[in-house]
Amino acid sequence: MLSSKNLIAFSLIAILSLSAIFNPYTNKYLKQLQGDSTFVSKQNGELYNLIVKAADYYQIEPQNAKIDRVWKAMPGYNGIKVDIEASYQNMKKDKKYDEKKLVFVQIPPEVHLSDLSPSPIYRGHPEKPMVSFLINVAWGNEFLPSMLATLKKNKVHATFFLEGRWAKENPDLTKMIADGGHEIGNHSYSHPNMQLLSAAETREELTKTNEIIEATIGKKVTWFGPPAGAFRKExxxxxxxxxxxxxxxxxxxxxxxxxxTAVLIERVTSKVHPGAMILMHPTKPTDEALQTLITEIKSRNLRIGTVSKLMDEERIIKLYGPQNMEQDKKNP
Known part of the structure; x- marks a missing residue:
């Protein structure tokens, strides 16, 4: 005797079976109702099952942006899931599983960095294998061309925080930085101790610098790096x-x-980690160390990007390989 629930399901499948003759879209849903085994048996079941297994393995839930007790504002990080059908379509011609042909869908978090109350940012998401170079510029012109050349050679983009007064006096260098694909941030106008300024003085320092940078490179400024890290809540x-x-x-x-130079390199390489933001200036030791730093950071499977790239929620997907899945996922 069929239960009422099973009777309804059986009837629905019977109805869909008849309509499938006339409607190919119905046929798709019928296969889902009949269960994966029937569907898979018609489409190279071994391949399909491998993709289903990979989908289960790679499923990761998104993580919301939050105010951390220590690190203050921290960005969220997308989750991922495998699009099983799209992945199967990618592989069915060759009839073999190819992890590089998996199709991933990014799942955004519910809470974003922009949803948080105003708070300083000290790092990116700790699971994102990326770091950023923060290069504060108020002097050191003689080292900038060489540093920019090293960054270009390595296809690395940094975020340069420019003092407004410096940008006003050095429009060509400001444009050179922007033309290299680097991000430009606000480093105040006159490099004061921001903690001691009135509200009106703070606003003037930031507004003047924004206006100079935007007039010079034609782009709006997104980030502010307070000189010497001095600030208060206001x-x-x-x-x-x-x-x-x-x-x-x-x-x-x-x-x-x-x-x-060796001391500077050790300072960075002994502390660098996913999500780190590395502060530097145009100086001789930084210029001399930059190539080694880039090489060492990349050797640790960390990308180097702008602050905006570090803060975005896009998940960097690591393929583990079926033979090493369990071991690699425990040690990402």
């Missing part, structure tokens, strides 16, 4: 009202003290 709030996120750093080269 500083963050005013920057936010001007649509600027306030960025600090995770790893400091302390290059303004002109350390030995």
């Amino acid at each position: 500083t963050i709030d005013i920057a936010h009202s001007l649509q600027l996120g306030t960025v600090l750093w995770t790893v400091d080269t302390i290059d303004w003290q002109k350390p030995q």
Whole structure:
């Protein structure tokens, strides 16, 4: 005796079976109702089952942006899932499983960085295998062309925080930085201690710099890096009202003290990690260390991108290989 629930399902399948003759779209849903085994048996079941297994393995839930107790504002990170049907279509011609042909769908979080209350940002998401170079510029013109050449050679884009007064006096260098594909941020106008400024003075420092940079390169400024990392809550709030996120750093080269190149490299490589933001300036030790830093960071399977790229929610997908899936996922 069929239960009422099973009777309804059986009847629905029977109706769909008849309509499938006339409607190919119905046929698709019929296959789903009949279960994966019937569907798979008609489409190279072994291949399909491998894709289903991979889909289960790679499924990752999104993570919301949040205010962390230590790291303050932290961006969210997309989840992922495998589009089983699209992946199967990619592989069915060759009739063999190819992990590189898996089709992934990114799943956005519900809470984004822009949803959070104004708060400083010290790092990207700790699971994102990317870091950023923050290059504060108020002096050091003689080292910029060489540093830009090294970045270009390695196809690396950084975020340069420019003092407004410097940008006004050096429009050609400002344009050179922008033309290299780098991001430009606001580093105040006159490099004051922002913690000691009035609200009106803070707004003027930020507004003047925004106007100079935007007039020079034709792009709006998104990020603010306070000189020497000095700020108070009002500083963050005013920057936010001007649509600027306030960025600090995770790893400091302390290059303004002109350390030995090897010392600077050790400072960075001993502390760098996914999501890190590395502070530097146009100095001789940084210029000399830059190639080694890029090579070492990339050797750790970390990408180097702008602050905006580090803060976006796009998940960087790592393929594990079927033979090493379990081991690799435990040690991403």
